[in-house]
Amino acid sequence: AMKRQTFCFAYEPLGAAQRAAPKRSARLSSRGEPVRSGRLRHRAALRPEYEHGACERTRRLAIRAALDGADGGGNGVLGRSTAEDLGSEELAALAEEARAGTVAGTTEYVLRMRSLHGELSRVEQRPLLWELIQDEAAGIAASEPALASFVHAAILNHSSLADAAAFMVALKLRDPNTPSAVLFELAREGFAECTLTRCNEQAMQLDLLAVMQRDPACLRFADALLYFKGFHALCAYRVSHYLWAHQNRRQLALYIQSRASRKLHVDIHPAAKVGPGAFIDHATAVVIGETAELGNNVSMLHRVTLGGAGTFHGKRHPTVEQGANLGAGATLLGNITVGEYAQVGACSLVFTDVDPHATIVGVPAKQVRLRPQEKSVSQDGL
Numbered sequence: 350a351m352k353r354q355t356f357c358f359a360y361e362p363l364g365a366a367q368r369a370a371p372k373r374s375a376r377l378s379s380r381g382e383p384v385r386s387g388r389l390r391h392r393a394a395l396r397p398e399y400e401h402g403a404c405e406r407t408r409r410l411a412i413r414a415a416l417d418g419a420d421g422g423g424n425g426v427l428g429r430s431t432a433e434d435l436g437s438e439e440l441a442a443l444a445e446e447a448r449a450g451t452v453a454g455t456t457e458y459v460l461r462m463r464s465l466h467g468e469l470s471r472v473e474q475r476p477l478l479w480e481l482i483q484d485e486a487a488g489i490a491a492s493e494p495a496l497a498s499f500v501h502a503a504i505l506n507h508s509s510l511a512d513a514a515a516f517m518v519a520l521k522l523r524d525p526n527t528p529s530a531v532l533f534e535l536a537r538e539g540f541a542e543c544t545l546t547r548c549n550e551q552a553m554q555l556d557l558l559a560v561m562q563r564d565p566a567c568l569r570f571a572d573a574l575l576y577f578k579g580f581h582a583l584c585a586y587r588v589s590h591y592l593w594a595h596q597n598r599r600q601l602a603l604y605i606q607s608r609a610s611r612k613l614h615v616d617i618h619p620a621a622k623v624g625p626g627a628f629i630d631h632a633t634a635v636v637i638g639e640t641a642e643l644g645n646n647v648s649m650l651h652r653v654t655l656g657g658a659g660t661f662h663g664k665r666h667p668t669v670e671q672g673a674n675l676g677a678g679a680t681l682l683g684n685i686t687v688g689e690y691a692q693v694g695a696c697s698l699v700f701t702d703v704d705p706h707a708t709i710v711g712v713p714a715k716q717v718r719l720r721p722q723e724k725s726v727s728q729d730g731l
Contacts, residue, residue, distance in 0.1 A: 454569055556580055594619075642667075647672070649675035653679050665683070
């Protein structure tokens with residue numbers, strides 16, 4: 350018989366009556382250490398279990414590991430894999446060199462990570478990026494014990510960036526009719542097996558790097574992985590695109606789209622073509638239609654619409670070339686092309702082609718500036 354995968358992840362905060370109750374003597378764990386109350390409890394992340402008892406034991410072990418790290422009683426890294434575990438002593442040295450003495454969450458750290466964008470974008474540097482993310486996650490759990498179990502389940506329990514991203518997709522899109530384990534396996538399979546550049550692990554890696562590179566509010570890679578729904582929506586899209594274009598499982602792809610639209614408020618059709626390195630800031634009320642095409646490194650803010658113009662056949666939606674930047678509330682309609690590195694101002698209505706490197710604003714949008722060619726465009730100032 351097949352093992353039944355359970356996805357045990359739940360918060361059990363103390364109720365008001367429990368918080369008001371007088372403190373009692375501390376309970377002791379199996380190791381003779383005090384068990385702290387008031388923590389957010391969690392049942393360990395996605396493991397094959399046969400009964401609640403096994404899941405509960407795993408939960409206790411995860412919380413104990415988190416508390417050890419937070420209190421300085423353990424190894425201080427909350428169970429993070431060491432360089433020896435990864436089979437490379439060089440990896441830890443590379444991570445230390447990459448940080449260059451900076452502390453995660455500081456301006457110096459952000460500038461350092463941005464300077465390494467090209468290096469961390471390489472496939473062979475994915476283990477280094479994952480090492481940096483785990484170090485960031487360990488720091489988050491140590492500085493905010495209330496989040497220790499969540500961070501442990503979302504990042505520190507996993508062995509790769511793809512698994513952590515798959516976990517977040519399953520966590521965000523789960524519902525009573527679709528076990529989280531199914532969503533987790535679908536996402537992990539998509540990142541690992543998709544041969545299309547729009548839905549593999551490399552595309553997801555570049556999406557994560559894009560957040561750090563272009564979002565001034567992002568201070569850690571782990572912040573985007575844990576909290577930024579624009580990144581989560583892109584991960585969900587890449588899974589649905591894998592199902593649509595690679596496996597021809599279109600009903601399941603549409604189901605993923607509908608869940609992402611409902612839970613994340615981002616509606617990207619599974620047949621749309623979104624290149625790697627996409628960035629959706631704030632990610633609310635974003636619509637990308639079925640025949641839309643986005644090149645590499647496209648950025649957009651909330652309430653952007655890439656919609657049709659009333660036709661029912663053929664190419665109906667816009668093409669946005671690499672490096673273009675779409676301001677908040679921009680509406681692009683029909684089979685038009687926005688040239689590379691163009692900027693579309695906030696709340697503009699666009700239904701004609703836009704020249705490369707141009708800046709357009711207004712309703713209807715008109716060109717106000719043609720900038721010299723450059724490699725990238727920041728979203729600041731839109």
